[in-house]
Amino acid sequence: MYTENKENTENLLNLARELECRVVYNEPLSAHTTFKVGGECTALVDVSSDENLARLTAEASRLGVRTFVLGKGSNVLFDDKGFKGVVLLMGSSIDDIYMKDSTTICAQAGCSLIKLCRFALEHSLSGLEFAYGIPGTVGGAIYMNAGAYDGEIKDVLKSCTVTDSSGALKVIGADRLDMSYRKSRFTDSDEVITSGEFVLTPANYDDIQDKMVELMGRRRSKQPLEYPSAGSTFKRPEGQFAGKLIQDCGLKGFAIGGAQVSEKHCGFVINKGGATCEDILALIRHIQDTVKEQTGFMLECEVKYIPYE
Structure with a gap:
């Protein structure tokens, strides 16, 4: 069970400092995800080694501090409000x-x-x-x-x-x-x-x-690499291709706010500019509903949404 105990969070961050890990408060998660979306986390720890990650993970569990381990952020979508907890960044030190x-x-x-x-x-x-x-x-x-x-x-x-x-x-x-x-x-x-x-x-x-x-x-x-995205948004349905189903449903280029179905590859939801997490989630839901209604296939999202709390 995770708590909202600020003292426990600070104790975890003090351990991180003792282990010579960089600690940053209120770090915007948009800077650490390929979607370029997400609010601030309570704190971000740039983990310095495997052993230190193990110690921090164990201590977080003991203290009841909510954590999330993040790499390049290529398959995650953080909430617009951010992440209430500590993000453990697996960066250049690991x-x-x-x-x-x-x-x-x-x-x-x-x-x-x-x-x-x-x-x-x-x-x-x-x-x-x-x-x-x-x-x-x-x-x-x-x-x-x-x-x-x-x-x-x-x-x-x-x-x-x-x-x-x-x-x-x-x-x-x-x-x-x-x-x-x-x-x-x-x-x-x-x-x-x-x-x-x-x-x-x-x-x-x-x-x-x-x-x-x-x-x-x-x-x-074939892929819209010029725009922020999380790669292929949906898993491939049995015997089909998600991009083709989406295109066949007339959703090519369809947008909600700054989130858009790529015109280059319909299997990608892209951040065309200024997209919010809510824009992206709303577009994903619209795609799923439309494809289900028109084809009978329920597209399963590959992108992992991380709620604020």
Whole structure:
């Protein structure tokens, strides 16, 4: 049970300072999400290591302080009022990456997927080309079992290290992560991913690079990367494509406030300019209602809405 005890929140932030983590009060979350939307959080802590994340997570649980672990903010939507609690930011201090052996890469949860893919390329390892250009972190990618172009994180993930409310760090094999389409065991647990191990296949450097360039080109030509968004807004319905269903329903370019169905790719809800969280949620609901009424399909949203309290 979370409390609104300001003393407990301050005790957690004092621990963060003792651990040499940067603490910022009233930080606008619009600056930390790809939608560029969201009010202020009570405080933001730039976590400095896996061990410190484990300690802060355990202490927050003990004190009853509400927290949210945030990476690149590519699949989340914070409320316009913000977040009543402490945001634990997995930033540049938790993005180390290294070779464990000739085919295994270890990457911390704050490492961007682009950095991971480029590292694999540097070592002539294939298997992550599909992820090049996905705007997220290793932690978020494992959490959501990120995927694109017929590839998924579960195809290359060997294991990950997590912490929970007890503060213990433990390694879990990929076969125990219950990974499926845009889902894993973490979507229904209090465990926080701190790193992942990926097993890849040796291949020709030029072939890997050509594939990455090709897929990035396809993204740029088909996706509205010039506008803030959270990537694909909806999960793919069985046997269908969300974007095609939305377009077939005449919603291409439909807007509510500053939120719009992309004219470039109808599977994307974009921030055309000045969109609020409420604009985006209202547009998502309108799309779902319209598609359900006209086609019978209920589109499931990929984006995770984070309420104020």
